[in-house]
Amino acid sequence: MNTRSYIIGALAFAAVAAIAPALPLWLVSLATIAFANALVVLGLIILWRAGLVPFGQGLFYATGAYAVALISRYTGWRDVFVLVAIGALAAGVLAFLIGFLLARYRDIFFAMLSLALSMILYGVLVKTESLGSTDGFNVEPGTFFGWRPHGAMLSFALFWLVLGLSAVAAFLISLYFRTVAGTLAVPVRDNEIRLEFLGVSVNRLIHLKLVISGILAGVGGALAALAVAHVDPNMAYWTTSGGFVFVTILAGAGSVAAAFVGSLAFELIRSLAVDLVPGTWQIILGGALLLTILFLPEGLGSLFQRLRRTPEQPAPEKA
Amino acid sequence: MILSVRDLAKTFGSIVAARDISLDVPAEQTVGVIGANGAGKTTFINMITGHLRPTKGTILFEDRDITGKPSRAITRLGISRSFQVAQVFPSLTVFENLCAASAVAGKDGGSLAGLLSPLESPATLKEADAAIELFRIAQYRNVLASTLPQGVRKLLDIAMAMAGAPRLLLLDEPTSGISVEEKFGVMDVVMSALKSRKLTVLFVEHDMEIVTRFAERVLAFYDGTVIADGPPAVALADPRVQTLISGTKPVGTVLHA
Numbered sequence: 001m002n003t004r005s006y007i008i009g010a011l012a013f014a015a016v017a018a019i020a021p022a023l024p025l026w027l028v029s030l031a032t033i034a035f036a037n038a039l040v041v042l043g044l045i046i047l048w049r050a051g052l053v054p055f056g057q058g059l060f061y062a063t064g065a066y067a068v069a070l071i072s073r074y075t076g077w078r079d080v081f082v083l084v085a086i087g088a089l090a091a092g093v094l095a096f097l098i099g100f101l102l103a104r105y106r107d108i109f110f111a112m113l114s115l116a117l118s119m120i121l122y123g124v125l126v127k128t129e130s131l132g133s134t135d136g137f138n139v140e141p142g143t144f145f146g147w148r149p150h151g152a153m154l155s156f157a158l159f160w161l162v163l164g165l166s167a168v169a170a171f172l173i174s175l176y177f178r179t180v181a182g183t184l185a186v187p188v189r190d191n192e193i194r195l196e197f198l199g200v201s202v203n204r205l206i207h208l209k210l211v212i213s214g215i216l217a218g219v220g221g222a223l224a225a226l227a228v229a230h231v232d233p234n235m236a237y238w239t240t241s242g243g244f245v246f247v248t249i250l251a252g253a254g255s256v257a258a259a260f261v262g263s264l265a266f267e268l269i270r271s272l273a274v275d276l277v278p279g280t281w282q283i284i285l286g287g288a289l290l291l292t293i294l295f296l297p298e299g300l301g302s303l304f305q306r307l308r309r310t311p312e313q314p315a316p317e318k319a
Numbered sequence: 320m321i322l323s324v325r326d327l328a329k330t331f332g333s334i335v336a337a338r339d340i341s342l343d344v345p346a347e348q349t350v351g352v353i354g355a356n357g358a359g360k361t362t363f364i365n366m367i368t369g370h371l372r373p374t375k376g377t378i379l380f381e382d383r384d385i386t387g388k389p390s391r392a393i394t395r396l397g398i399s400r401s402f403q404v405a406q407v408f409p410s411l412t413v414f415e416n417l418c419a420a421s422a423v424a425g426k427d428g429g430s431l432a433g434l435l436s437p438l439e440s441p442a443t444l445k446e447a448d449a450a451i452e453l454f455r456i457a458q459y460r461n462v463l464a465s466t467l468p469q470g471v472r473k474l475l476d477i478a479m480a481m482a483g484a485p486r487l488l489l490l491d492e493p494t495s496g497i498s499v500e501e502k503f504g505v506m507d508v509v510m511s512a513l514k515s516r517k518l519t520v521l522f523v524e525h526d527m528e529i530v531t532r533f534a535e536r537v538l539a540f541y542d543g544t545v546i547a548d549g550p551p552a553v554a555l556a557d558p559r560v561q562t563l564i565s566g567t568k569p570v571g572t573v574l575h576a
Contacts (some may be wrong), residue, residue, distance in 0.1 A: 180422050181434035187408045187419055194406040197368070198482065199394040200423050208434060 006171065009257065013167040020159055025152055029227070030267050032159045035166045036223035038263035041247045042173055043213030043220075046182075048253040050209060051189030055111045056118030057217050057244050060091040062125070062236035064218030065225035067091070069139045070131075080142035080161055084222045091218020095211045103207040118236050125233035136232025139225050158227050165219060166260060173216075174256045181208055246285075250292050252299015262300050320379075321346040321487055321519050322367070327376035329362050329543075336362040337543045340376070344519060346486070349510070351534030351551065352523045353564055358540040360523045361403070364489045367521075368400045369393040380487065394424075399485035403492040403523075405476035409465035413456060413475055416464055417447035417482070424483025450478045453512045470497045470505050477509055481516065488513060490522035494529060502526065506533055527555060527565050539564055 020028055040061055047054055064087035071077055071086055098117060105113055126134055141154060149157045176182045184205060187195055192202045225231045234240060243266075251262020269288050273281035296302060320343040327340040337359045344350060354360045365371040367378055369390035378386045385393055408416050422443045423433075451457050454474045459467060464475060473493060480488060493509060494502045510533050513520050521538075524530050530537060530551060537554035539547035541564065547557040554560060 176435070178437055178439065179435045180438050183438040184419060184423065184434075186410055190408040190410055191406055193402070194408065194479065195423070196390055197394055197400060197406070198420055198424050198479070199391050201391055205434065208431070 006174075009170060009174075010167065012257075013163055013170075017160055017163050020156055020163075025155060028155050028159050030271060031264060032155070032162050032227045033224060034264045034267040035162045035260060036220045036227060037244065037247065037267075038166060038260045039169055039220035039223070040217045040244050041251060041259040041263055042169060042256065043216035044244055044248040045251070045253045045256075045259055046173070046176075046185070046209050046213050046216075048248055049185035049189070050206065052106070052206065052209075053111050053245060054114040054213070054241070055238065055245060056114035056116065056241050057213070058236045058238065058241040059114070059118035059121050060095055060214040060217035061221035061224070061240065061244075062118075062121055062231075062233070063094050064088065064091045064221030065231045065235050066125070066131070066221075067218070068222045068225045069137065069231040072140045072142070073137070078140060078143045079146075080144055080158075080226055083142060083226065084161075084165065084219055087222025087225070088215050088218045091221065092211055092215040095214025095218075096207075099207040099210040099214075103203045103210060115238055115241065118241055119238060122233050122236040122238075125236060132232070134233060136230060136234075139229045139231060141229065142226050158223075162223050162227070165223065169216060169219070170256045170260070173212075176212065177256070181205060185209070246289060248299075249289060250300060252296070252301035254298055254301040255304075257304070258299055258301025261304075265300060320344065321381055323379040323382075324367075325377045325379075327363070327366060327378065328374050329366060329371060330374045335543050337366065337373075339544050342538065342545065342548060344487075344521070346519055347517055348519055348536060349513075349534055350521045350536045350538060351530040352521055352538045352540065353525070353527070353530055353560075354540030355564055358564075359543040360540050361491060362543070363540065364400065364491055364521070364523065367393075368398060368489060394483075394485075397484075397486040398489070399424075399480040399483070399487070400489040401473070401477045401480045401491060401493060403495055405469075405472040407464040407467075407472060407475050407479065410463065412461050412463055413459045413467070413471075414447055414451065414461060416475060416479060417450050418443050420479040420482035421446040421450070446482070450481065453515070454478045455508055470501045473497060474505060474508060478512075481512075481518075484516070485518070487519045487521070490520065492523050492525070494524065494526060502529060503532075531555065 040057055044054065044057060067087045067090035068083045071083060077083065102110065102113060102117070125131060131137060141148070144157055144161070184195070184200070188202055188205060195202050221235060224235070247262050247266045250266055251258040270281065270285060273284035277284065292299065322344040325341050327337060328335070329337040340363060352360050352363070362371060366373045369385070369388050369392065372387045376386070377384060380393075380396060380398060383396065385396065408419060411419065418438060422438045422440070451460055454477070456471055456474055456478070459471050464472065467475065473496070477490060477493060490509070494505060497505055506529055522534070534551050537547065537549065537551050538545050539554055539557070539560045541559070546563070547554040547560045555565060
């Protein structure tokens with residue numbers, strides 16, 4: 001990522017924010033959820049690059065969402081910025097704590113342990129009647145520094161909030177990818193022995209990646225809770241986590257922008273499929289994933305990387 | 320003495336992998352370690368680098384007790400190693416491998432500030448290019464490590480081990496897997512690079528010609544312990560070494576020697 005990429009990225013976010021009022025409301029709501037989920041996917045990309053696939057990222061997503069819902073239910077705090085910060089903090093602390101366990105595992109064991117932990121939270125939420133069991137409960141509309149938008153205006157305000165936080169996250173994560181920890185993802189996947197003998201604690205490196213991805217998932221969950229105005233245990237269920245893995249494959253781990261494009265594509269395909277073939281929309285989603293794996297194994301992100309590359313800069317021959 | 324080892328031993332259950340090893344290595348010495356497979360050479364190196372915890376004995380590095388410390392801590396104190404099977408990052412290029420190595424080797428690998436500092440600092444890039452120059456692998460600079468010829472891969476492994484300016488370098492069979500014609504060329508490059516940095520070197524080697532040419536001192540291992548220790552001319556002339564390790568005397572003669 002060079003300065004030009006940052007400027008293009010900033011312009012893209014600004015352009016989307018500017019045209020939002022001209023878009024149909026259903027599309028704005030769809031994009032709000034898509035970008036909130038894209039933050040979770042961004043966290044998955046961080047782990048994915050190191051060869052780790054969390055099948056239970058719903059754990060942090062639900063933690064962020066329930067933190068927002070509980071605070072707004074039991075306190076008078078309504079400011080969305082405060083609520084999202086609390087959601088991020090709750091998920092980050094949880095990721096830090098379970099990181100001591102999870103960072104020791106790799107491959108399928110990492111994936112399954114992360115899934116198991118998310119299912120524990122699901123089980124707890126389902127059994128807690130004071131939190132509405134399987135039905136969940138509603139989240140009060142948020143305020144923006146004292147401003148209380150209603151109806152369509154609330155949808156736009158939430159969309160701008162998600163867009164703004166997405167831009168900040170995209171910028172920070174692209175900086176992170178240039179740090180020692182961010183660049184050491186491939187070496188973690190490639191060769192842990194060499195890293196250990198260079199004096200690096202691989203477990204601590206993975207722990208750091210877990211906390212960052214947990215915070216991102218927490219922000220995503222907090223935003224989703226505000227956007228849907230409702231939380232329920234399904235946010236921790238394994239199909240939700242599987243959806244994030246699905247989008248990561250669709251997007252590819254090649255770039256930060258891919259997470260947003262991939263997540264938007266996923267939500268569009270899903271809502272169109274539900275409209276067209278209500279009974280069997282999963283077939284269309286499955287087909288889309290199949291085609292991606294067959295023809296774009298590095299995801300949608302690899303499409304615009306190909307476009308950006310000039311003939312003098314041949315594609316790196318990476319398997 | 321940069322390295323002092325006393326009464327070192329390692330047992331796995333009833334199997335004795337190393338025993339009664341006591342020796343001192345002065346700074347800037349180049350030591351060749353010889354011995355048949357299973358003689359305890361790699362066990363010895365693994366104990367010094369913290370890969371294995373000794374059952375008994377002490378290891379002093381620059382007068383500091385490092386016995387049983389984890390390999391990360393030992394690496395940061397200034398002992399580095401290369402591997403019998405080159406340990407590089409296959410999906411990165413030679414240059415990226417060296418950047419990654421020099422970016423982390425100089426820093427405290429566990430600190431958050433170190434991990435979150437930029438990888439491609441001017442110092443890192445410069446150090447990576449200096450290593451490429453030193454090991455004469457400029458033509459492979461942008462080649463993926465997975466596609467490198469065996470000899471170059473071994474050089475890259477050693478170049479990465481040198482990141483972070485260690486004082487003691489342990490090379491586990493630097494010429495294994497390299498053709499006989501290439502061996503001397505590779506060792507010439509390695510040894511002149513290490514000498515230019517004034518490193519103390521221990522290298523495990525099976526080829527007696529290479530040991531004779533490059534080592535100032537030879538440690539001969541047999542059955543987990545050192546049976547001969549001295550300049551190559553002396554150590555390699557030892558009848559037990561000739562029978563049990565270099566094979567220049569037939570088995571049996573040692574009993575009458």
